[in-house]
Amino acid sequence: MKFKEKAKAEARIPTASVADIVFLLLIFFMVVTVFKQYQGLRVQLPAAKSTQKLEVKRNIVHLWIDRSNRINIDDVIVSMGEVYPVMYQKLQENPAVIVSLQVDKGAEYGYVAHVMEELKKANALRVNFATLSLSRGEG
Amino acid sequence: MEFGNVKRHITPTIEIPTASLGDIVFLLLIFFLVTTSLNAEKGIGLTLPPPGEEVEVSSKNILNVYVNAAGKILVKGEIVELGNLEQVIRENISRNPRLIISLKTDKKAKYEYMVRTLDKIKLSGAKKISLAVPEF
Numbered sequence: 001m002k003f004k005e006k007a008k009a010e011a012r013i014p015t016a017s018v019a020d021i022v023f024l025l026l027i028f029f030m031v032v033t034v035f036k037q038y039q040g041l042r043v044q045l046p047a048a049k050s051t052q053k054l055e056v057k058r059n060i061v062h063l064w065i066d067r068s069n070r071i072n073i074d075d076v077i078v079s080m081g082e083v084y085p086v087m088y089q090k091l092q093e094n095p096a097v098i099v100s101l102q103v104d105k106g107a108e109y110g111y112v113a114h115v116m117e118e119l120k121k122a123n124a125l126r127v128n129f130a131t132l133s134l135s136r137g138e139g
Numbered sequence: 140m141e142f143g144n145v146k147r148h149i150t151p152t153i154e155i156p157t158a159s160l161g162d163i164v165f166l167l168l169i170f171f172l173v174t175t176s177l178n179a180e181k182g183i184g185l186t187l188p189p190p191g192e193e194v195e196v197s198s199k200n201i202l203n204v205y206v207n208a209a210g211k212i213l214v215k216g217e218i219v220e221l222g223n224l225e226q227v228i229r230e231n232i233s234r235n236p237r238l239i240i241s242l243k244t245d246k247k248a249k250y251e252y253m254v255r256t257l258d259k260i261k262l263s264g265a266k267k268i269s270l271a272v273p274e275f
Contacts, residue, residue: 029171110246
């Protein structure tokens with residue numbers, strides 16, 4: 001009987017530092033989080049092996065072109081003729097913008113080229129063709 | 140004696156309960172965990188030339204890469220398979236480091252064809268890439 005009592009050792013995990021650890025994680029996620037700003041259009045991006053991460057996050061203008069040739073700039077549906085004034089306005093506000101082209105892989109290239117011409121006119125020269133990353137072994 | 144008793148009465152221990160702090164932080168943590176999307180902007184970056192700026196380039200410094208509406212690739216009058224394109228461009232650049240790759244895509248071609256060709260050109264290490272504008 002006495003022996004059994006002795007075997008009841010007190011095993012306790014110190015939990016005092018859990019809050020600190022959680023706080024650290026919380027701060028990490030708070031810093032890293034960038035809320036999705038735009039709804040966009042439903043597009044299927046093409047995949048490419050030379051996909052690179054864009055180092056900036058704040059100066060990006062999103063431009064979607066979907067399969068049925070609809071254009072959307074930062075969640076505003078625009079026509080081809082409106083691309084230039086809208087982009088010009090954005091360049092006036094922030095000359096360092098990068099246009100991220102989220103184009104459906106089934107879109108017609110001629111249409112995309114036309115949009116790029118409008119971007120050139122508005123002096124939005126830094127573009128980024130959004131792609132899905134493809135590891136080097138595939139494809 | 141009585142005075143001392145009173146004094147002890149007016150120094151109560153003031154404490155903010157912190158037992159629930161951990162729970163609150165946990166809740167916030169879970170919120171940020173759920174809402175965080177770590178997928179950064181990815182893609183192929185390119186700088187377009189300013190409009191109206193035409194630079195005379197001698198034709199021997201240009202390598203035209205044609206992509207037709209079916210996605211077939213033509214380089215120097217020969218059809219090149221997509222898998223070989225990287226190698227072909229690399230060879231041409233090693234022969235002439237000042238070579239400009241001009242990607243000419245049919246306007247009826249799918250965007251995907253242009254991107255996958257551009258991908259190969261980028262992979263070959265070409266720095267000077269030009270996107271020709273089709274008539275529209």
